[in-house]
Amino acid sequence: MQVINIALIGYKFMGKAHSHAIDNAPFFFKDGVKPIKKVIVGRTEHLVKQAAEEFGWEEFATDWKEVIHRDDIHVIDIATPTDSHMEIALEAAKAGKHIFCEKPLGMNASEARQMFEAADKAGIVHMLGHNYRRVPALGLAKKLIDEGRLGEIYHFRGVYLQDWLLDPNFPASWKLDKKIAGSGPHGDLNAHLIDLARYLVGEIDTVVGMDKTFVDKRPKVTIDKKLSSDLSAHGDMGQYQDVTVDDATAFLAKFKNGALGTFEATRFAGGRKNHERIEINGSKGSIVFDFERMNELEFWSNEDDLEVQGYRRIMVTESVHPYISAWWPPGHIIGYQNTFVNEFADFFKAIRNNEQVYPNFYDGWMNNRVLDAVTKSTSSQTWERVEEKSKVF
Template sequence: MTTLGIAMVGHAFMGAAHSQAWRVAPRFFDLPVQPVMAVLCGRDPGRTRAAGRLGWADAVTDWKSVLDRDDVHLVDICTPGDTHAEIAVAALEAGKHVLCEKPLANSVAEAVAMAEAAARAAERGVRAMVGFSYRRVPALALARDLVAQGRLGRVHHVRAQYLQDWIVDPAAPLSWRLDKDKAGSGALGDIGAHIVDATQFILGDTIAEVTGTMETFVPQRPVAAAHSGLSGTAVSGETGPVTVDDAALFLARFAGGALGSFEATRFANGRKNALRIEVNGSAGSLAFDFEDMNVLQFFDGTEDASVAGFRRIVVTEPQHPYVSAWWPAGHGLGYEHAFTHQAVDLVRAVAEGTDPSPSFADGLQVQRVLAAVETSAESRTWQQV
């Protein structure tokens, strides 16, 4: 194989980010096979054709049709969560590699079916990966390296937040992300899934037990007009129920003994995309904030107290993860680069015949954590994952 034909299902926000990744990856990284953007799939013919500007050679409206195409080897799923399981399982059974956006599914049962399908497919050399793109931010990849090297000693505490404010205005209209049937959950699944995966990735450990609470601050919202345009601001005059959480907070115990506190909210006024993680260990600490994404704060507790303090590491040196393919030191990367790194890692895994990470099994683990938090919020008890 010299080329890897890609079909992408979905073309909104995530579709644009993934398209950028597929376009850019082979131009900056030396890849063993060449990704080819074969076909884009979306339900609306007009919008799908218009999305062709993202770089796709063809556009279709039936995702099932791409499974029969010889020029498609990998299916990239960028649709709402209620469609992930059906598309992913069908693609894997058709012998297509799969990249599926997070969270893996809308329920544990769906995630189990997807993980089982991925395991069966792997026996035939077909690979599957879930799209937790923040793993590919160089500063977070460096954080994992430092923990793996033992620079923090034994990890005691993890604190993780994902803070946004895009629906703090009660007049913001309903969207699919506020519909449990389509999204599975609200802030918990949409952004909380990221900090669950990122902390487990950094620690090389899994969450074993949780207790949490969830809240919906605005239970009714305006219904967007049928032809509201790209802004989505025009409303019909009607209101509808918000069936997901606006915020979720939970405590966690990791299997290795560390304690964790997690907060995911879309009501943190003034915070746009503040994914924050701090890890404290017996020999040091590290801290990260995505709103300053090229920086990792590191404290070396073994240094003499007279000179010890948090060190600001600008993660743009060629020896840092992924960075050597890009710009000279000090010239920072952005949000989109993590998706490029994700595409690079997946292409290499497919070409080498190895299992990519995070796997569907990893996605299932995150899904189990999300489900345990929801159960805990309802029962007000600690829940095993």
């Protein structure tokens, strides 16, 4: 049993999801590791103390730098808002600690590149929190594509629709502040779509986008007096503050392999809660996935007789499907939290085997490049090329 001592920086929604996953990974996956929830770190002492109790961490702390340099810590798990990712990651890499970082990796491609280079140079294991790659249905999609069952890819069609900002009185949380979050659904949700597009189809060449802020002033957030691990927030109706990020961003993309892509992310699609839906069409087959029904994959193949061709609703809960043998019998579906368990199990296994894991900081950098190109296009009002790596180095 290899003991892995973890320091988690951040303690809200992702803090809860990570804590749960760290606990459960060794229960379901027998990989010879023993992860320890050593210390949880946050700026506000009474809140981080409460989080330590609720999520079961041995210690809590308020000075992340000090924690990073503790000898007994093996992993730094970054679950803070985006604006602090780089500083923490660079320090952790310098200290030779393995890093798990929530997405998007950096505020922009330049930050992400620095993070990747530091991690790469340090020789650590680095992983990026695109947990949706650990949905079994998407693992199956990847396998089908790799086996050529979709043929040449023609179309990627991705939307990530939520509706939690539909109420104009929902307050201006940190997610709506450009300085902290970098962007709105673009970095939050399009980043997920871009990760899946890169994973399943390939690199994107050029993009053109648009964005919009439908509600540009919202009530100021009341200072949080207690720990909250969901998206809710409370606002002071007397005071308003500018929303400085997009409410919705959509873009067209041309992939390097010739496929066409459409992407859209919004927090204003009434009735859609976590509707990440992708559809891929190739010369031989098609797939459709919707996170709200994440245990299913629709698959159409032109290798079936024409008479019985149709989109199959595959329940991706068989032991032959990715990750499922660790879970439950067929039809006993898994949920959101299981994707984190799968993800952390892979991360711990990579540490134990001292090997790279995907997606990692390289993927985060590539992802940020696409996000940046869309942002640039939104402003230039024209197609933009995703910045070449060669230009950067």
